[in-house]
Amino acid sequence: MTSKQNTQQKILDAAERLFADTGFSATSLRQITGMAEVNLASVNYHFGSKKELIQAVLQRYLAVLMPRLDQEFSLLLSSQKPNDLSKVLSVFVEPLLELNKVQNRGTTLFLQLLGRGYTDVQGHLRWFFNHHYGRTLDKFVLLVQQSCPALPASEIFWRLHFSLGTIVFTMASNEALKDIAAADFNEVVEIDGVIKRLIPYLAAGIAAPLQSD
Amino acid sequence: MTSKQNTQQKILDAAERLFADTGFSATSLRQITGMAEVNLASVNYHFGSKKELIQAVLQRYLAVLMPRLDQEFSLLLSSQKPNDLSKVLSVFVEPLLELNKVQNRGTTLFLQLLGRGYTDVQGHLRWFFNHHYGRTLDKFVLLVQQSCPALPASEIFWRLHFSLGTIVFTMASNEALKDIAAADFNEVVEIDGVIKRLIPYLAAGIAAPLQSD
DNA sequence: GTACATTTCAAACAGTTGTTTAAATTGACT
DNA sequence: AGTCAATTTAAACAACTGTTTGAAATGTAC
Numbered sequence: 001m002t003s004k005q006n007t008q009q010k011i012l013d014a015a016e017r018l019f020a021d022t023g024f025s026a027t028s029l030r031q032i033t034g035m036a037e038v039n040l041a042s043v044n045y046h047f048g049s050k051k052e053l054i055q056a057v058l059q060r061y062l063a064v065l066m067p068r069l070d071q072e073f074s075l076l077l078s079s080q081k082p083n084d085l086s087k088v089l090s091v092f093v094e095p096l097l098e099l100n101k102v103q104n105r106g107t108t109l110f111l112q113l114l115g116r117g118y119t120d121v122q123g124h125l126r127w128f129f130n131h132h133y134g135r136t137l138d139k140f141v142l143l144v145q146q147s148c149p150a151l152p153a154s155e156i157f158w159r160l161h162f163s164l165g166t167i168v169f170t171m172a173s174n175e176a177l178k179d180i181a182a183a184d185f186n187e188v189v190e191i192d193g194v195i196k197r198l199i200p201y202l203a204a205g206i207a208a209p210l211q212s213d
Numbered sequence: 214m215t216s217k218q219n220t221q222q223k224i225l226d227a228a229e230r231l232f233a234d235t236g237f238s239a240t241s242l243r244q245i246t247g248m249a250e251v252n253l254a255s256v257n258y259h260f261g262s263k264k265e266l267i268q269a270v271l272q273r274y275l276a277v278l279m280p281r282l283d284q285e286f287s288l289l290l291s292s293q294k295p296n297d298l299s300k301v302l303s304v305f306v307e308p309l310l311e312l313n314k315v316q317n318r319g320t321t322l323f324l325q326l327l328g329r330g331y332t333d334v335q336g337h338l339r340w341f342f343n344h345h346y347g348r349t350l351d352k353f354v355l356l357v358q359q360s361c362p363a364l365p366a367s368e369i370f371w372r373l374h375f376s377l378g379t380i381v382f383t384m385a386s387n388e389a390l391k392d393i394a395a396a397d398f399n400e401v402v403e404i405d406g407v408i409k410r411l412i413p414y415l416a417a418g419i420a421a422p423l424q425s426d
Numbered sequence: 427g428t429a430c431a432t433t434t435c436a437a438a439c440a441g442t443t444g445t446t447t448a449a450a451t452t453g454a455c456t
Numbered sequence: 457a458g459t460c461a462a463t464t465t466a467a468a469c470a471a472c473t474g475t476t477t478g479a480a481a482t483g484t485a486c
Contacts, residue, residue, distance in 0.1 A: 007463080025239065029444065039465055044445060046463095119332035119385065126389065154398040155410075161390055162414050165382025166375045172332065176339065177374055185367040196424065197368075201375050204421030205414045220433080242474065252435050257475060259433095 008046050010036040016057045016103075020112035024054055024120045055128075058117065061110040064102055066133045068095040073139035082146040086203045093195055108174065108191045115172030118164070148207055159206045166202060170194065221259050223249040229270045229316075233325035237267055237333045268341075271330065274323040277315055279346050281308040286352035295359040299416045306408055321387065321404045328385030331377070361420055372419045379415060383407065 014036035018027040029050060033040045047053040072091045076083050099106035117125035130137065145156055170177065174194065181187040189197075227249035231240040242263060246253045260266040285304045289296050312319035330338035343350065358369055383390065387407065394400040402410075 028442080030442090039463095040444095041446080041466090042464070050444065118382070126386075154394065154400055157394065157398065158390075158407075158410055159414055161386075162379045162383060162411065165380075165386075166378045166418075169332070169378025169382050170375060173339075173374075173378075177371075181367065181370065185370065187367055194371075197371050198375065200421045200424050201372055201418040205379075205418035208413045208417030211409065211413050241472080243472090252433095253474095254436090254476080255434070263474065 007036075007038050007042055010038055011043060011046065011053070012057055012060060013103075015053055016060075016109055016113060019054070019057060019116060020109050023116050026120075054117075054121075058113060058125075058128075061099055061102060061106065061113070062133070065095055065099060065110070066136055068098070070133075070136040070139065073136065073143060076143055077139060082149070083143065085144065085147040085207050086199060088140075088143045088147055089199050089203055093192075093199075096195065097192055108171075111167070111171035111191070112174060115168040115170075115174075118168045119172060144206065151207075151210070155210065156206070159208075163202045163206060166205075167198065170198065220249075220251050220255055223251055224256055224259065224266070225270055225273060226316075228266055229273075229322055229326060232267070232270060232329060233322050236329050239333075267334075271326060271338075271341075274312055274315060274319065274326070275346070278308055278312060278323070279349055281311070283346075283349040283352065286349065286356060289356055290352060295362070296356065298357065298360040298420050299412060301353075301356045301360055302412050302416055306405075306412075309408065310405055321384075324380070324384035324404070325387060328381040328383075328387075331381045332385060357419065364420075364423070368423065369419070372421075376415045376419060379418075380411065383411065 011032060015027070015032045018031055018035065021027075029043050030040060032053075033043060043050070043053055047056055069092070072095065076088060076091065096107050096111070099110050103109065114125075141156070141160065144160065145151075145153065148156065151159075171194075174191070177194075178189055181189055224245060228240070228245045231244055231248065234240075242256050243253060245266075246256060256263070256266055260269055282305070285308065289301060289304065309320050309324070312323050316322065327338075354369070354373065357373065358364075358366065361369065364372075384407075387404070390407075391402055394402055
């Protein structure tokens with residue numbers, strides 16, 4: 001009983017670390033089981049397949065994060081007047097930082113995994129997201145639309161995907177960017193620093209005035 | 214003589230298409246030579262290795278684009294007063310669209326390849342870029358700094374990388390986004406439409422006011 | 427046509443991948 | 457202790473990867 005839990009957990013811990021560092025398809029099951037110090041076959045025994053292991057790794061965080069976000073969105077939606085866009089975006093900060101309770105460096109790991117999920121196995125994560133958390137995402141889109149009444153829905157669609165790209169790419173190359181910032185500007189930036197730098201950038205981009213032509 | 218040129222070109226054409234669609238590491242040499250209708254060994258014969266083939270595919274576009282951009286940057290730098298940020302960013306539009314002369318759908322293909330290069334083989338493209346075109350990039354950064362005198366250099370560093378993420382991610386998932394836009398908003402958007410939508414978003418994000426705290 | 431270099435080709439190479447198998451081990455309960 | 461299920465293990469599987477080889481074919485120049 002306790003050994004089963006241990007093996008599963010050891011696999012998840014090693015997998016998320018390697019997945020975040022080098023991507024899903026570039027990480028082999030032998031690397032994972034090697035780092036976790038378990039037998040190769042135990043991945044298939046406990047999770048079925050590599051694909052299902054990837055889902056399990058993501059779910060460990062999504063199961064905590066998404067209900068939390070849903071709750072925050074509902075709260076904001078219940079207020080009568082439209083909310084400031086920066087305020088809407090800031091709602092992500094705390095739930096994301098609380099992922100550090102799930103796991104050591106959980107926030108960073110999850111955001112890197114998110115980046116990998118979108119750039120590695122193209123399309124799958126997008127489908128998975130819409131399918132499992134479509135309701136929650138709809139609430140967020142509604143909040144943004146209320147904050148930017150001047151923007152047509154299609155423009156908001158594009159700009160939210162631009163923003164997703166910013167987040168996902170920044171987090172996937174998080175380590176490289178931190179290193180460059182440290183070398184070129186003597187800056188030590190942690191994950192919450194990056195998140196707080198992102199908010200004004202994203203808010204300004206999403207709310208940008210429409211082009212004239 | 215003409216057959217050699219033909220084989221090399223057929224390989225490059227098939228490779229760039231497959232690389233753009235499914236990424237570098239996910240594309241096998243057998244897929245490429247199959248689509249190009251050439252022998253498997255001819256890739257190694259003409260290009261040496263898969264890695265060198267990837268570089269050759271990128272170089273076909275970079276060799277045209279980067280000198281063109283360098284020239285535009287120098288022109289803008291020679292004007293005495295600082296340029297509007299949107300104007301600086303708009304400088305990319307024409308040179309990018311001219312890649313359609315290099316190849317059918319060249320602009321789209323190149324931008325997708327750029328996205329793949331940054332998300333697929335992590336870090337390599339960044340190094341390659343800085344090494345070969347560092348001078349040109351420095352000119353661009355200088356232009357942005359002149360446009361945004363209120364922003365410290367480190368902040369511009371982060372925001373330019375945020376912007377790179379937006380571009381790279383948007384272009385890598387270009388097809389998916391086009392499909393969704395078509396389905397949800399009855400929109401038909403071509404590559405130049407996406408580029409022109411990007412400019413105001415990026416300009417507003419980069420020039421966003423600094424957070425107070 | 428003969429000689430020579432360039433290019434193509436089928437085949438094999440050595441390595442990796444995710445997954446499966448069947449036997450061995452461990453655990454829990456009577 | 458004995459029974460049965462849950463788990464671990466080493467080994468093998470088939471499929472795939474990029475690359476190399478040496479012979480066949482093709483092109484070029486005298």
